[in-house]
Amino acid sequence: KNTEPSVKRKKLKQLIPLKTFGKTLKDEQEADDSIAESQKPKETNIRIIKKEDASKVIEPEPFINEVEPQISKTKMKDISKSEIDRSLESELPDQWEEKIPYTPPRIDLLNPVKEEDVKIPEKELTQNAELLKEKLSLFDIQIDDITVTPGPVITLYEIVPAPGVKISRIVSLEHDIALALAARGIRIIAPIPGKSAIGVEIPNARASVVNAASILGKMREVKAELPLALGKTIVGDVYYTDLANMPHLLIAGSTGSGKSVGINMMITSLIFAKHPSDVKFVIIDPKKIELSFYGRLNKHFLAVSPDLEEEIITIPSNALLALKAVEYEMEKRYDKLAKLGVRNIVDYNAKVSDPRKRPPDTDVMKHYKLPYIVVVIDELADLMITSGKEVEEPIARLAQLARAVGIHLLVATQRPSVNVITGVIKANFPARIAYQTATRIDSRTILDMNGAEQLLGRGDMLFLPAGMPKPIRIQNAFISTEEVEKVTNFIYVQKGFSKRYFLPSMFERKMETGGNFLADLDPMFEDAARVIVRHQQGSVSLLQRKLKLGYSRAARIVDQLEDAGIVGPSEGSKAREVIIENEDQLESLLKNL
Missing domain, CATH: 3.40.50.300 (P-loop containing nucleotide triphosphate hydrolases)
Incomplete structure (x- = not known):
């Protein structure tokens, strides 16, 4: 009994005008629908930049050589x-x-x-741009404009966020964007230098x-x-770049x-x-x-x-x-x-x-x-x-x-x-120049910033002029x-x-800067040099044993041998490396001293 009157009352209420606002419920529903329609996000403008010569290569001119160069298999020792x-x-x-x-x-x-002109279909580029927009919209980030620039290995998506959107919010979604686009790895440039846009670099499926x-x-x-x-x-x-200006x-x-x-x-x-x-x-x-x-x-x-x-x-x-x-x-x-x-x-x-x-x-x-x-x-x-x-x-x-x-x-x-x-x-x-690095720490060591760890390898690099x-x-x-x-x-x-x-000889420099280099040589210098080269061991104890010298004199001769370029610098407790490889080379050096 109570059910039927209540249903009738509801039906009557829908037809009774609301005197307070001067509108019926039907008018209010239409107004609500129009407000919801106006609050829908604007359609993002997606532009694809076509660069006809992006993969254009320079055709080599026909080459006529009177003397055909023979590809020599000569090893380094031959010359x-x-x-x-x-x-x-x-x-x-x-x-x-x-x-x-x-x-x-x-x-x-x-x-x-x-070099293959690998052209990415416009449909695929537009689809990726739409995916990018949809993924960001899930996090309440609206995008006003997307410009797509395809390249030989990487495609750059320049996105212009709506006013009031923080850049840091987009940067924090790097992994989510990579997952949505099924990309091997993406890199976000926030912002692109000289532009009021954020760059998202996405690797091409075919490079x-x-x-x-x-x-x-x-x-x-x-x-x-x-x-x-x-x-x-x-x-x-x-x-191209100029090494002389670097x-x-x-x-x-x-x-x-x-x-x-x-x-x-x-x-x-x-x-x-x-x-x-x-x-x-x-x-x-x-x-x-x-x-x-x-x-x-x-x-x-x-x-x-x-x-x-x-x-x-x-x-x-x-x-x-x-x-x-x-x-x-x-x-x-x-x-x-x-x-x-x-x-x-x-x-x-x-x-x-x-x-x-x-x-x-x-x-x-x-x-x-x-x-x-x-x-x-x-x-x-x-x-x-x-x-x-x-x-x-x-x-x-x-x-x-x-x-x-x-x-x-x-x-x-x-x-x-x-x-x-x-x-x-x-x-x-x-x-x-940073090629792909193993960790972010390595990237920061070379570039003072992250990014090199996200490169693809095989020649993909970041050049910091x-x-x-x-x-x-x-x-x-x-x-x-x-x-x-x-x-x-x-x-x-x-x-x-x-x-x-x-290049100038270091022995010339020793003679120019040393002045009395020859006069200060120990009388046993040449004998010691021959012993060191013959045994290929730059050791003070070797000279003590072979030439019956005291430690101080043997150590002083070894220092003179280093000044002459016969042995290398001291390496702590280890024997010094002998730079001169054979006695013929030594005799030539001694003549020049």
């Missing part, structure tokens, strides 16, 4: 310094007195360009390989003193990240762009295999120490001597710049090229065009383990002072720890071992300079 008559070489003209017919390497020496030929094709058109071809940016633009480059990355390929690409780009009289390399390769191909360029592009048997430095103690020789070269160059009253190598070379401004040569100082010197160290960690502070000192001094005289450093390591990249070294290398707040993401161009061998052999079969480019 080592031990087989060259030093006395004959010393009588030959220096490189600055000689001009050689030189043909620069051509693009055809590299593998044909087969196109950046071929070396597509990068080096226009290398000689780049206006730079020391151009380095790094690769392509995330939008597909070819990226002025030094620190490189780090874990095993397999593409670090050694990147170093080969940088060296090859300089060889493509410069004449042998313009640039020389001092290559230190403790791993012995990564950079051995360049040893055959000893008459073209290498600068070598007259005190060492090696042209590509592989022994850590030799690396220390080579760095000190480069440091001595820096000091001699500064003396030349001061003599002419100029401030840098560019002004100096311009002045000596003008016969009216060039001063006369003397026995002490000769003026000629100075080539740039690029010191390449492939594994700094190995040198720091064996020599520590002793190798840190010349590296730091070169990094501080060598720019003005045209000496630049490319230093790489796969262990970017604070024990390897010390504060002194790091402070003098403002330009840095000097003075820039945020790094640039670049896909390193790939150059194979076979391509490097073809390029070096092409140059090797050409006539080189008669004489190699020698």
Whole structure:
């Protein structure tokens, strides 16, 4: 009985106008619906930027060579310094007195360009943008605009959040966004430098390989003193930089990240762009295999120490001597710049090229065009383990002072720890490249920020130019071992300079700075040197036993042997390393003392 009247009362209430508000319930429902419709989030504007030439490559010109270069399988020992008559070489003209017919390497020496134009369908890009918007909307983050820029390896989504949205909220959702898009790993740039937008970098399902030929094709058109071809940016633009402006480059990355390929690409780009009289390399390769191909360029592009048997430095103690020789070269160059009253190598070379401004040569100082010197160290960690502070000192001094005289450093390591990249070294290398690192700590050590641990490997890198707040993401161009061998052999079969480019001898420096070095030598110095070299053991106790000397005198002779470059520095309780390998080399050294 009570049910039916109540139902009737409800039906009547729906038809009774509400006098208080002047509206019926039906009018109120319509008003509520219109309010809900107005509160719905605005539709996000999604734009896809088409870059027709994003994966465009430079087609190589047909190459006609009268002399087909033979790909030599000559090992390094076949062209080592031990087989060259030093006395004959010393009588030959220096490189600055000689001009050689030189043909620069051509693009055809590299593998044909087969860089696939991997185009991502617009439907897939739009779908990813919608997923990105939906995922953020679940966390009450509204997006006003999304701009999609596809690249060869990475696609960049530039999102413009609605007013009032905090950037930190979007950054904290990094893993959620990666899960929603089923991506291998994403990187958020908050904000993009120079734009009022946040960047989300998402790896492509299919990545196109950046071929070396597509990068080096226009290398000689780049206006730079020391151009380095790094690769392509995330939008597909070819990226070049100038080592002379950096002025030094620190490189780090874990095993397999593409670090050694990147170093080969940088060296090859300089060889493509410069004449042998313009640039020389001092290559230190403790791993012995990564950079051995360049040893055959000893008459073209290498600068070598007259005190060492090696042209590509592989022994850590030799690396220390080579760095000190480069440091001595820096000091001699500064003396030349001061003599002419100029401030840098560019002004100096311009002045000596003008016969009216060039001063006369003397026995002490000769003026000629100075080539740039690029010191390449492939594994700094190995040198720091064996020599520590002793190798840190010349590296730091070169990094501080060598720019003005045209000496630049490319230093790489796969262990970017604070024990390897010390504060002194790091402070003098403002330009840095980080390949994929194992941890965030390693990324912060090299870049002072996170991000390198999220890279994909295989040449994916972050390049931090000097003075820039945020790094640039670049896909390193790939150059194979076979391509490097073809390029070096092409140059090797050409006539080189008669004489190699020698760094100054450290023994000369000892005589110049020591003054009475010869007069202060112990009478048993030569006998002690022969004993040490014959037994290949730099030990005080060995001299005590063999020459019947007291401890103090034997220790003083060992110090003199170190000054002469016969033995290495002290290593605590261990015997010193013997630098001179055989008695023939020792006799030659003793004659020069």
